Amino acid sequence: MKAVVKTAKGPGNVAYTDFPDPRRPGPGELLVEVKATGVCGTDLHILEDTFHNHPPVVLGHEFSGVVLETGEGVTMFRPGDRVTAEAPARLCGKCMYCRTGNYNHCGSRSGMGWGENGSFAKYTVIEEQMAHIVPDGVSFKAGALMEPMACxxxxxxxxxxxxxxxxxxxxxxxxxxxxxxxxxxxxxxxxxxxxxxxxxxxxxxxxxxxxxxxxxxxxxxxxxxxxxxxxxxxxxxxxxxxxxxxxxxxxxxxxxxxxxxxxxxxxxxxxxxxxxxxxxxxxxxxxSQSQRWTSWDKTVKLLAAGKVRLDPLATHEFGLSEWEKAFEVFEKKQGLKVVMYPEE
Structure with missing residues (x-):
């Protein structure tokens, strides 16, 4: 599949290139087809190498998509569900912060788009415990903005x-x-x-x-x-x-x-x-750092009740192959949120 990848450490070293399709979901995981994905300042920092990253890695952590396949033990989601996910992709589950629900401060946290392969691709794999339903009536474009809303x-x-x-x-x-x-x-x-x-x-x-x-x-x-x-x-x-x-x-x-x-x-x-x-x-x-489950719960409930509008914030849209133009628009603050769409 084609993806926007941080290929090596150092400023630059980002390319729209061939990247292996995600493996089949393991226990407790979901294979998701990405429908829309937003550009974040963190993505620019990774491009400039001013934010930690572990290449080669697919960038992106603001997204929405559709579950294609579920791994063993998954009970809360099924194929066809419209989902998004929290930015902390992997957690230790053992430290004080994880045990008290403050896992956004887990020292072993590995995030989408810098530690784990992210959403600037056709497919991505996420953990069930990090996934959330995109409410009915919320577009994929708006769903891609749920992660910053949770922050x-x-x-x-x-x-x-x-x-x-x-x-x-x-x-x-x-x-x-x-x-x-x-x-x-x-x-x-x-x-x-x-x-x-x-x-x-x-x-x-x-x-x-x-x-x-x-x-x-x-x-x-x-x-x-x-x-x-x-x-x-x-x-x-x-x-x-x-x-x-x-x-x-x-x-x-x-x-x-x-x-x-x-x-x-x-x-x-x-x-x-x-x-x-x-x-x-x-x-x-x-x-204020990142998000946690309680903020996601509020995000989903407010969107389901129609109390927050996300679509008006997505002012620019690009295909994933146009990532350089999308990053430029975002960096120059020519609009608000920039959303990209994977291409066939």
């Missing part, structure tokens, strides 16, 4: 968002727009901030339920947020832009004793944090 659901979960919170989402990219919808589903009042270049994305944020949007280059965002919160500031801020200016602004937006959650990653770039402000305001700062 956002995890961030909301560990932040402890409440229905009466006022939330600032800094950065109206794909994760920011997912965060907007999930925070609204929790009942929060949502303010989305962005730059002049984000004008189109801020409009999408409004269409997806944001209560307020702020162009930080056109008005004093911190003053506006204080005005909207009785002078206090936001109860919680989610940094989704991955920029120093956004980090600094979030420390201004959040109220004393408020919560700051870091969603964006920085590709090994070191960022500065105003530790005095962290101390003086008694801000609770937390990072």
């Amino acid at each position: 956002v659901a995890h961030a909301i979960e560990i932040t402890g968002l409440k229905g009466d919170d006022t939330v600032v989402v800094s950065g109206p990219g794909p994760n920011g727009l997912l965060m907007t919808q999930l925070a609204k589903a929790e009942g929060a009042t949502v303010i989305v901030t962005g730059t002049e270049a984000d004008a189109g994305r801020l409009e999408i944020a409004r269409q997806l339920g944001a209560d307020y949007t702020i162009n930080v280059q056109a008005e004093d965002a911190a003053a506006r947020i204080r005005e909207l919160t009785g002078g206090y500031g936001a109860d919680a801020v989610f940094e989704c832009a991955g920029a120093q200016s956004s980090i600094d602004a979030c420390f201004e937006y959040v109220r004393r004793m408020g919560r700051y959650t870091q969603m964006a990653m920085f590709g090994n770039r070191r960022m500065a944090v105003d530790m005095d402000k962290l101390v003086v305001k008694e801000i609770r700062m937390i990072g």
Whole structure:
């Protein structure tokens, strides 16, 4: 089969090439025909070799597809089921983190697209325990975005968002727009901030339920947020832009004793944090890593209830052989999510 493969260590070394079809599913595994697969920043980091990887390996971990065959002992799925999967492909199942349901921190975790063959191919093999049903009425294109939605659901979960919170989402990219919808589903009042270049994305944020949007280059965002919160500031801020200016602004937006959650990653770039402000305001700062079962459960239920829209976020579509163009569009932020489709 044809696949997008990291062929060797080092920058570059990615090719659309022939790769062996997956073996038949082993015990507890599913053989899946990939129908749609999304591009993630992690894929670009693997291309640049700034994220760990074990070549030769098929890239990709955001996908949806159809079960073709089940291995011995599989009871929860059958051929024909529409599925997606969690990014942690293999777990030890024995460490403290696995045993407490926090397996996103398993030290032996091996993920799709860097440690195990991923979804940038016609077929992939996944573990039953990592698989989830794509709800009826959710397209394959939208199903390919369930994994990043689960990451956002995890961030909301560990932040402890409440229905009466006022939330600032800094950065109206794909994760920011997912965060907007999930925070609204929790009942929060949502303010989305962005730059002049984000004008189109801020409009999408409004269409997806944001209560307020702020162009930080056109008005004093911190003053506006204080005005909207009785002078206090936001109860919680989610940094989704991955920029120093956004980090600094979030420390201004959040109220004393408020919560700051870091969603964006920085590709090994070191960022500065105003530790005095962290101390003086008694801000609770937390990072959010990947996903776990509870966030997936919320993702599936919200989609099944029609409370989150994923299709509008998939703005660009390519065949898998066009992966270089797809990566370029994603890297230049010319749209939101980029989805690719395996070719015959």
